[in-house]
Amino acid sequence: MAAGRAFFRGPTLVAGLGLGLLALGALLAPWLAPADPDHIDILGRLGAPGLSHWLGTDALGRDVLSRIVYGARVSLAVGLTAALGSTVLGTLLGAISGYAGGWVDELMMRGADVLMCIPSLFLVLTLIVVLGPGIYNVVLVIILTGWTDIARLVRGEVLSLKQRDFVLAARASGATPARVLLRHVLPNAMAPVYVSLTFGIAGAIMMESGLSFLGLGVQPPTASWGSMLSEGRESLQEAWWLVVFPGLAILATMLLINQLGEAARRHFDPKGGL
């Protein structure tokens, strides 16, 4: 569509294509990765980047490139599901809060306030320790702690939208409150949510990397960019490639997603600034 063409151009097109390639690479990991990411080759440990192993091998002789490709699966899957989950949860709670008003609103917003005044990393670490480490718990915890911003955002939009004539018109035509909310109010409140979602994905990927770095996320031997950093740290003196390449992978992904989020923000900005 025309809107799509206008959106994906210049750096945004590059970011979109880059992320598309990354996602494709993660999906096709078994065919793309040159080696089994978990195959241990003690004799070939800490091999420098070269022709046989493009990005070298780690302390157990595993192929770094293969582990990065497989690690992309973890990072992207966690980032997407966690960000989507917290966005959906936050949107629903915020919409109900704003539309219902009264004590429902009061209860939800004070709950969000409580969550928001605890530093998020501290909250996440505590919850992970309680629930136990592991990839599913990481997703769950990011969802449980990440919905508050979106909920506030959506609540504000809904508060202003519900005064609008077309919402009154929908009520005047006899639509039920749920229908008014889902068909008329929410769709018009979604623009900032999409923007927030892209940045949420970046945040969730960072969070997963951080938790895996601390050993609270993905458990060995599964490769994740964060756990690769953590493992590589021990041999940093002899093998720079163990830290540099996973780090670059994280960096590049963040750059691409933030570029996309920034473009989305500009796209939905009513003032239309560039």
Next chain:
Amino acid sequence: MSLLAVDELTLGFGADADVVRQVSFELGAGESLGLLGASGSGKSLTALAVLGLLPPACQWRAGSIRFEGRDLAGLAPGERRDLCGGAMGLVFQEPFTALNPLMTVGAQVAEGLRLHRGLGAADAAGQAAAWLDKVGLQPGLEKAKLYPHQLSGGMRQRALLAMALACRPRLLICDEPTTALDATVQAQILGLLRRLQGELGFALLIISHDLAVIHALAPQALVMEKGLVVERGPVAGILAAPQSPAAARLLRAYGMLEGDSMSEGQGG
């Protein structure tokens, strides 16, 4: 029995003075009634009370509204919703904000049909297109696919009319239906309203600060000021010789009455 009977309706906000005071009127099936008043005279709130769409802060202090003999205050929310859109329709003042910007006009007209007539998606879309034809958005099948931003003000007001009338309501409330439109479009919309009323036979409650608009559609009118009904009678009579200062002021402001119009500082 009258279709709509408003009896001693009194509304207010919080601790403030009442904004609608003991307003009473009746409207028979198929009849038309005008509600004339300046901004803030309480005419729109009266209409919203009939539709059950008062803002949450507004209190119903006294009086009753009966529609086809049923007391509206005693209805459950579900019954209320069946009436709204089904038996009563509303046309708004602002065609630019009264349509959902993300839905095609066809879908918005069809929505009421699906809610109140229980039609399937295809049937509702077909009837919606027919309604768009009827209000002059032709060809309806093509216009139904357009979004509100692709329509002009007059076309949007026509779409709103189709939305309000799609379920064949017995009462249509028009709140300043032409205020936001330019004069020629205004005349077209008023003509359309008159023609549709003749065709469909709904009762019309028309709210405006412009007696000419009311004159075009209704033989009888109430004049409201500060929540009170200060004058009632045939529109022609009010035009010829307004009895209340409020009516006289409005007429003068529109240049329909001899006298110094703009310099008087007592309006508003």
